[in-house]
Amino acid sequence: GNSVTQMEGPVTLSEEAFLTINCTYTATGYPSLFWYVQYPGEGLQLLLKATKADDKGSNKGFEATYRKETTSFHLEKGSVQVSDSAVYFCALSVSSGGSNYKLTFGKGTLLTVNP
Amino acid sequence: GAGVSQSPRYKVAKRGQDVALRCDPISGHVSLFWYQQALGQGPEFLTYFQNEAQLDKSGLPSDRFFAERPEGSVSTLKIQRTQQEDSAVYLCASSFSSSTDTQYFGPGTRLTVL
Numbered sequence: 001g002n003s004v005t006q007m008e009g010p011v012t013l014s015e016e017a018f019l020t021i022n023c024t025y026t027a028t029g030y031p032s033l034f035w036y037v038q039y040p041g042e043g044l045q046l047l048l049k050a051t052k053a054d055d056k057g058s059n060k061g062f063e064a065t066y067r068k069e070t071t072s073f074h075l076e077k078g079s080v081q082v083s084d085s086a087v088y089f090c091a092l093s094v095s096s097g098g099s100n101y102k103l104t105f106g107k108g109t110l111l112t113v114n115p
Numbered sequence: 116g117a118g119v120s121q122s123p124r125y126k127v128a129k130r131g132q133d134v135a136l137r138c139d140p141i142s143g144h145v146s147l148f149w150y151q152q153a154l155g156q157g158p159e160f161l162t163y164f165q166n167e168a169q170l171d172k173s174g175l176p177s178d179r180f181f182a183e184r185p186e187g188s189v190s191t192l193k194i195q196r197t198q199q200e201d202s203a204v205y206l207c208a209s210s211f212s213s214s215t216d217t218q219y220f221g222p223g224t225r226l227t228v229l
Contacts, residue, residue, distance in 0.1 A: 004157070036220075043119070044158070044206065044220035089157050101146065101210075102171065103218065105157030 002027045006090045006106035013080055013113050021075040021109050023064075023090035031092040033057075033066055033073040034103070038087045047075075047088070080113045087111070117141065119221035121207050127227045128197045136192045136224045140209030147190050148218060149182055150206040158206050164190060197228045 007022040025031065035047040035057070048057030053068035062077045073090060090106040120139045128134050140147050146165055150158035151174075160174040166187035175182070179198075184190040194201055204225050208218040 041222075043222045044208075046217050046219075049217075091157070101148070101163055101218075102160045102174075103148075103150075103158070104160070107155065107157050 002031070002092060002094055002104045004090050004092055004104055004106035006088075006109055008107075008109070009087075010110040010112060013111070015082055015113055015115050016079045017113075019075070019077040019080045019084075019111070021088055021090075021111070023073045023075065023106060025071050025073065025090075025092050027071075027092055027094050029094040031094045033064070034091040034093070035062070035064055035073070035075050036089040036091060036105075038089065038108075040086070044089065080111075082113045082115050085111055085113045119207055119209055119219050121205075121221040121224050123224060124222065125225050125227075127229065129229055130198060131196050133193065133195045134197055134226065136194075136205050136226070138190045138192070138207030138209075138221060140188065140190070140207070141219055142188075143211070144209035144219075145187075145212050146210045146216070146218075147184055148208040148210075149190070149192050150208065151176075152204040152206055152223070154203070161192070161205075194226075197226075199228050202226055202228045 032051045034049045036044045037047045048059040050057040050066040056065045064075045087108045089108045091103045122137045149161040152158040162182045163171040164184045179195045181193045204223040206223045207221045210216040210218045
């Protein structure tokens with residue numbers, strides 16, 4: 001089956017620190033990979049995605065590279081801000097019958113950034 | 116523009132009661148998804164609609180769970196004879212088409228079964 005494992009939280013950083021949240025996956029087939037973010041009191045939002053090996057997704061200073069050889073999609077940001085405090089979810093979907101729709105999520109990682 | 120909306124935002128039910136959770140997707144979105152998110156866990160897929168057709172209900176945990184989208188727009192997730200293990204946040208998402216389009220999530224309905 002499909003599964004996503006991401007690093008346990010919570011993660012607490014000071015502003016301007018470097019962030020890495022690890023994510024590894026197992027999949028039957030060739031997955032697309034995603035990072036979603038959930039800010040306090042809000043719904044899940046897509047942060048970035050990558051659909052094939054060696055692709056790099058990026059948005060709002062966050063980056064993640066699709067590594068097929070290590071089945072990983074680690075999230076990084078060079079300098080976090082207080083406003084980045086949120087729960088981050090790694091997810092995948094695998095094509096089935098021509099559609100790529102069923103998202104499989106990790107458990108989420110709570111990030112708190114202190115000023 | 117308006118995003119995905121869900122109602123109610125919070126629902127408390129006594130064990131054995133039936134509940135109905137509503138999802139209003141983004142106008143024009145063909146695909147609609149329901150997910151269940153238990154406390155401290157990631158969302159888990161429940162079911163998928165393309166327009167009014169329910170194409171995948173493999174994630175529904177039991178026959179007490181039923182979802183419909185009769186006119187291809189608003190969807191309702193119904194849970195009959197609620198149990199304590201049904202307590203979770205129920206998330207609805209929609210996307211423009213059925214392929215690899217981004218899924219846009221609503222704020223969720225937090226269901227607590229006492």
